[in-house]
Amino acid sequence: MQESLAEAIERVGSAVDLLRNAQARPTIFPVTPEFSNWRSEQLSWSRTVALLDQSHHMTDLFISGPDALRLLSDVGVNSFAKFEVDNAKQFIAVNHEGYLIGDAILFYLGENEFDLVGHQMVIDWTQFHGETGGYDVTFERDGNSIVRQGDPALYRFELQGPNALALMEAVTGHPVPATKFFHMATFDIGGISVRSLRHGMAGQPGFELFGPWSEGARVRAALIEAGAQFDLVLVGSKAYSSANLESAWVPSPLPAIFSGEGTEEYRRWLPATSAGSLAGSFTSERIEDYYLTPYDIGYGRSVAFDHDFIGREALERHAQNQGRQKVTLVWNDDDVADALGSLMRPGLPAKYIDLPKARYGLYQVDRVLADGSDVGISHDAGYITNEQVFVSLASIANEFAEPGTAVTVVWGEDPNTRKPSVEPHRQIEVRATVQPAPYSSYARENYRTN
Template sequence: MIFAPDSPIFEGSNVQTNIGFGWVPAEYSTTRDEFLASRETASIGFVLNNSPVYDVTGPEAAAFLNSVAVNKDFGPLETGASKHVVICNEQGYILADGVLLKLGENHFRTYWLAPVLDFFLTKSTLDVTGTWVLDEYFYQIDGPKSLEILEKVTGSDLHHLRFAQNATVSIAGAEAVVHRLGMSGALAYEVHGPSTVAREAYRQLRAAVEEVGGRPQGFWNYSLVNHTVAGYPNQVIHFLPPYRDSGPELAAYMESVIPFDIGVHGSASDDLSNAWVTPYDIGWGYLVNFDHEFPGKAALQAIASNRPRKVVTLEWNADDIGAAYSAQFRGADAVVYDRMSNDPVIAIADYAVGRMRIDYVLLNGEKIGLATGRTPAFVENRMISLAWLDVEHAAEGTEVTVLWGDIDHPKIEIRATVAQFPYYQGEFRNEKFDTSSIPRR
């Protein structure tokens, strides 16, 4: 299909990388150029074709979803509407998050909620069925020109779509769904359709992107830059689900479908639970509804009443970044230089082998939170990360330090300043942008 060696996604790529299920384009031009396209014109991405897609159907489908998610009221959801859904363990840590789309009465399609959702469904006594969807393509058109591109390719007026809404169109002679969502923070759309026309759909979309000066987007840019700059915390990049610490049944099930451990490094890797987050840690507390029963309810109620941490952006001090780099050359006292670079060839090595980094954030020598998802912000020319901080230290402008270095190795402190979250709040911010300012075709 789309990841086969003769796929059109490889056209023009200058580096490929193996991400566990096969080789994909890592880069087409440079990671900087590809990201800037999503700010200035548009980019086309293919990465989410590896998304686990899972349908939940049956007379009690909505009741089942209500029983496992922190959200509530899936029944009244209108056909064609969507929700960001979160599933937690009994301790309140996130096991899965993703998008749920209502396709029809008692029919819901989910992205990234399985395999955890499948585990809960196999234990349910409700009249509900789970089905893996294996025949859908998934592309992203991201950037200020994305609406114009999709209207040209589909021949449809999509101006009416607000953030998180969708519409059915035709691409490559087949029905497709265009969903107003994206990961760079700018105006963006997802395109879903049948895999039988996946290659032709990609060719048409990419041609329209390149016609306006846009670029194809490689795996490095999507994985290392977009989520942090946009303020969308993401599994593996920013946090890990505690699959193997949420009871023996879930551990055994996840071992059967994901038979590898995702490692953690950084100064905070001395405690694996530092890589786990609650919805409150990462700004998703507004999704939690206590008017129903779900796994983790009691734990989240206690957290909600006890001043939970707050998610922020950190801007890292450029001189200290240079000091961290030079510290690797200090002989026996060297600080491990661990892929802090604008060079994604180095940075992607961690992601490719299934490791993420998490470091302590300090204030006056005391631990006040955790930093993760470090990346260059190419528009602002800063090094940034996300961080979950004790709320009393989370005000913009607060000066902190990030403790850089691996456990059992020397460490160095890097000064950082609390900045706005999300970091990108520009004109085309997707949740807010009014597309009426874009001329109709």
């Protein structure tokens, strides 16, 4: 019988020890890592047009039934007052204390039919409440290609970049109708009906195309053929995994499921394999010290107190006390180079900085200091070719969030944990400068308007 998360924590002794020494191997997107090289592939979504394959690394939870929308409204902090078929939204959930569970993209496919797509944290939480809360709903779950046997239910392709609109018009043979951000439309590509979501993952114009897996190869071939005249670039998993650094989306904050009201039953329902792994220089014996509110990572715009939902009263209190905000930290060039150079010098090196993405746990949590005192935490870190900078996304105390503020990121673990992704290393301090999130001015100014 599969061990539950509750049983795993009881066996190890604490949630923090379980996560920091998790034996899960590093996650590798089951997609070609590089079709050319990740630097050129990163450049493509700002200069020409990129084709990214999203079919394999995300989980789909298809939710249907007369209570489907009520379930989503009860769990999600978003407003559903004007949510309609052919709309989508970034679905966000919190626990009873108002701390973040996670986020995913919610597609309104048809009457009483939805698809919740993304990392499993918020998907697991939603399914649990649907199964245990007396809702008249049906779930069909299609895990990612790491855990699934067989092909995905859907193909999912992302077209992104300045030439994306022209490519869509060429491949469909018609002008693309004006479609609002996060609204859907249907197109004919090579005789196949294709649904499309209008958005852009790194701030550039974009379309997310999806449909039955059996039709995906034909759609992809048509896009590649039509894309030749627009300098279409196939993007592999390495570059794709770094796109969030430009749009400033934090992909996997630690979910607040390890303590609090109503979570004990959930931990007994959830398999231990869904726990994830915790990495970074921030350490505390209290798991609650790792929790975030939606406001800490820029989700305040999505919170709507126009309905009752799990954690509403607590979240209203957090809304009145927003102590941190999301920023980009630009790491000092010399300090990054020195850390990489330590691999070539005698003695214990710094923690390896992988490129283009340096995260070495599902939940990356590093200390951020100002004048030697903790002022926040750093999340995802990596290199942006389009800006020629190494950055991390961070949640910083308001008084230190002004662009230009000098801070320090503590990189590496002390003591070293037993995760497979952790080699013997020494902890170092890296100078950094606070900048806006998103860092790219184009992404900041155009992400929701194109």
